[in-house]
Amino acid sequence: MAVIAVTKERRAGETRVAAVPETVKKLIAAGFSVVVEAGAGAAASYPDEDYKAAGATVAKTAKDAVAKADILFHVRAPDAAEIAALKKGAIVVALLNPHQDKTALSALAKKGATAFAMEFVPRITRAQVMDALSSQANLAGYRAVIEAAEAYGKAFPMMMTAAGTVPPAKVFVMGAGVAGLQAIATARRLGAVVTATDVRPAAKEQVESLGAKFVAVEDEEFKAAETAAGYAKEMSKEYQAKQAALVSEHIRKQDIVVTTALIPGRPAPKLVSAEQVRSMKPGSVLVDLAVEQGGNVVGAKPDQVVEVGGVKIVGYANLPGRIAFDASALYARNLAAFAGLLLDKEGKFAPDYADEILKAALVTQGGAVVHPALKG
Secondary structure, three states: OOEEEEOOOOOOOOOOOOOOHHHHHHHHHHOOEEEEEOOOOHHHOOOHHHHHHHOOEEEOOHHHHHOOOOEEEOOOOOOHHHHHHOOOOOEEEEOOOOOOOHHHHHHHHHHOOEEEEHHHOOOOHHHHHHOHHHHHHHHHHHHHHHHHHHHOOOOOOOEEEOOEEEOOOEEEEEOOOHHHHHHHHHHHHOOOEEEEEOOOOHHHHHHHHOOOEEOOOOOHHHHOOEOOOOOEOOOOHHHHHHHHHHHHHHHHOOOEEEEOOOOOOOOOOOOEOHHHHHHOOOOOEEEEOOHHHOOOEOOOOOOOEEEEOOEEEEOOOOOHHHHHHHHHHHHHHHHHHHHHHHEOOOOOEOOOOOOHHHHHHEEEEOOEEOOOOOOO
16 A cells, blocks of 8 residues: 655745645545644644544654655655655655756655656646646635735725715736636626736636736737647747837726736746836735746745835735645645556556656656756
């Protein structure tokens, strides 16, 4: 019986956990045994007693938890001590931040671990239930608007009272992927007047279906600005200039701007300039979801709220971690579905490395970094 270990996240500010009692039950039913480090779920409001009730063994330390583990489930990359405690050939499954966290990848390879990056799970129908980027981005988009509402000193919905009318907040969402669409939906639920932009043509219909107005330069480059995998392409400098000119006047009139643009393996594109920030009214708020990859807003700083001329730039680096209970539950379900790929048809622990999902997500094996996007 293969053993899955789940340990406490040790990265500063990380409150999520890689398994919850619900998924522990599913993993045990599938034929795994599960060991959880004491306190692993505490920051996400999952007590040890609930893991025990679900059938997991609770180990006192991370070292105890991973000592006999065939598989380690994690949110972020495990730290050096956990990697050192792994047995050779153990499988690690996590959001490894493979393009940026080269140190962890190198350590995993040196240990002889077989590591899978959940970021590389392909966007195909069969893998939708394993799409951790989408599950976490969905909650990040929701939380971004909640953070904006907290930082904004006014009401979101129109309010008609005997003392007069409170106008609705104007919210502009830049980037209409999973996070952006959830931000649009949340802002609409709160009563804001919402507009949005994206470089992908398919986004226009999605934005309008949520009751928001679409804003974009719709030229030939715009019409071809989406990869086969559904990601946004990086746009030419000419297009970026035209788009910036279009949105500059729009941004100036907004109360809230939420930016969500990310390009896999690349620094986040700058969408809002320092001049555009200064053009906004005092009391306005920008929330930058891309701050961990350099930020979409000039002046955004990780885990800080920066104020420029009365305009707040909110740069919380781990928005899903600010709604850790639900973020953990969704991520844990992603991992539980992924775990099914590590079993054969008879339910025995026998990963088929030729499987297209495992092949796409595999980053280290046999003492080396093996993913083609990470070589050289």
